[in-house]
Amino acid sequence: MxxxxxxxxxxxxxxxxxxxxxxxxxxxxxxxxxxxxxxxxxxxxxxxxxxxxxxxxxxxxxxxxxxxxxxxxxxxxxxxxxxxxxxxxxxxxxxxxxxxxxxxxxxxxxxxxxxxxxxxxxxxxxxxxxxxxxxxxxxxxxxxxxxxxxxxxADLPAWDEYSKRVSMRGKRGPNGKPITLVESVTQDRVRQITRFEQEFIEGRGKSAVRKKFGLAFRTxxxxxxxxxxxxxxxxxxxxxxxxxxxxxxxxxxxxxxxxxxx
Ligand SMILES: C[S@@+](CC[C@H](N)C(=O)[O-])C[C@H]1O[C@@H](n2cnc3c(N)ncnc32)[C@H](O)[C@@H]1O
Known part of the structure; x- marks a missing residue:
């Protein structure tokens, strides 16, 4: 990545x-x-x-x-x-x-x-x-x-590792629909890299739109x-x-x- x-x-x-x-x-x-x-x-x-x-x-x-x-x-x-x-x-x-x-x-x-x-x-x-x-x-x-x-x-290396946690929720996201962010965090201490796997879920139920992606940072x-x-x-x-x-x-x-x- x-x-x-x-x-x-x-x-x-x-x-x-x-x-x-x-x-x-x-x-x-x-x-x-x-x-x-x-x-x-x-x-x-x-x-x-x-x-x-x-x-x-x-x-x-x-x-x-x-x-x-x-x-x-x-x-x-x-x-x-x-x-x-x-x-x-x-x-x-x-x-x-x-x-x-x-x-x-x-x-x-x-x-x-x-x-x-x-x-x-x-x-x-x-x-x-x-x-x-x-x-x-x-x-x-x-x-x-x-x-x-x-x-x-500054705080990226101190971030706790976790898996598929709901880390943010809003009644109105960028497209006016309810939004949830489900996130996983891992730390690679040797390479000084923090990795985020994020899934934004907009709307609810079957019509919900999901967008998944990863971001990585070296501190x-x-x-x-x-x-x-x-x-x-x-x-x-x-x-x-x-x-x-x-x-x-x-x-x-x-x-x-x-x-x-x-
Ligand atoms: C944390 S955002 C910062 C955006 C803005 N400066 C701010 O403070 O809101 C990082 C931005 O860097 C861009 N970026 C990451 N790696 C890059 C690269 N190698 N060359 C150009 N842009 C890059 C991403 O596309 C993203 O828009």
Whole structure:
């Protein structure tokens, strides 16, 4: 299984589920961070690249705050949703959506003063080789003194293993029908991979529609990720442990790493 698998099927449920989990709690952070990093002499007001922009959950608020955002994602159904949102918000002049793989960024060298990787997108890279390729690509597309900001979803390795548990229920899912999420979780401690098998059931009885898919994430520790960033030529400038700029520590619930290109 590859880290980019599962997202096409997940797309229809992504915003519904995330409204109940991460919600909007990281959005102000990325909006303020984007404004800061693209202002000033190093930023020069240039465009921001968001890795794995998905349905535009982060790209839209960042654009609303005044930035120009290029979002890249491999999943066409996720991007379709983002495209509709951009159109509804009339942000077409500020948000450009590109279908592509973050391991092979299709952009010229030194084209972005800020690259951001919110909400665990780098955890979708399940093997070392893919992470190395992606960090090299990020370093290449950053301008001199450009900034890279990334978040790792911290709680994935601590997730209990379970099988076919009803982990979420709603009276009205994304299509207006009652919805149930039945989920299994397994942990591969050697490879540092957490695997989710999800089944969304919409409606009830015989007419219920079922959609099954899997998602997998590899979670490196913060020190492990710092070493990878430095190897890719990025100098770590801050480790944050919350969305208000608090310092990261071993017990932090939020893992944000900021780095600079030399
Ligand atoms: C956790 S979602 C993040 C979406 C968005 N940034 C957010 O915060 O809501 C991860 C996204 O990364 C995309 N993705 C996973 N692996 C990818 C890859 N190798 N290249 C491009 N996109 C990828 C998926 O399609 C999915 O839309």
């Amino acid at each position: 590859e880290g980019w698998h599962g997202w096409d099927d997940y797309a229809a449920y992504y915003d519904w589920e995330n409204a109940q989990t991460v919600g909007r709690r990281d959005l102000a952070f990325w909006s303020v961070f984007a404004q800061g990093a693209t202002a000033g002499p190093a930023g020069g007001g240039g465009p921001i690249l968001e890795l794995g922009c998905g349905t535009g959950r982060v790209a839209l608020p960042v654009a609303r705050a005044g930035a120009t955002v290029v979002g890249i994602d491999r999943s066409a159904p996720m991007l379709d949703r983002a495209r509709k949102r951009v159109k509804r918000a009339r942000l077409q002049s500020q948000v450009q959506l590109v279908r592509g793989d973050i391991r092979y960024l299709p952009f010229p060298d030194k084209s972005f003063p800020l690259v951001m990787a919110p909400y665990g997108i780098l955890q979708s890279l399940l093997v070392e080789r893919d992470l190395t390729k992606t960090l090299a690509a990020v370093s290449r597309v950053l301008t001199k003194k450009g900034t890279f900001g990334m978040e790792l979803v 490196l520790t913060v020190p492990q990720m710092v070493r990878r960033l430095e190897k890719a030529g990025l100098k770590v400038s801050a480790l944050l442990g919350d969305y208000q700029g608090g310092v990261w520590g071993l017990r932090a619930e939020v893992w944000i790493i900021l780095a600079r290109r030399g």
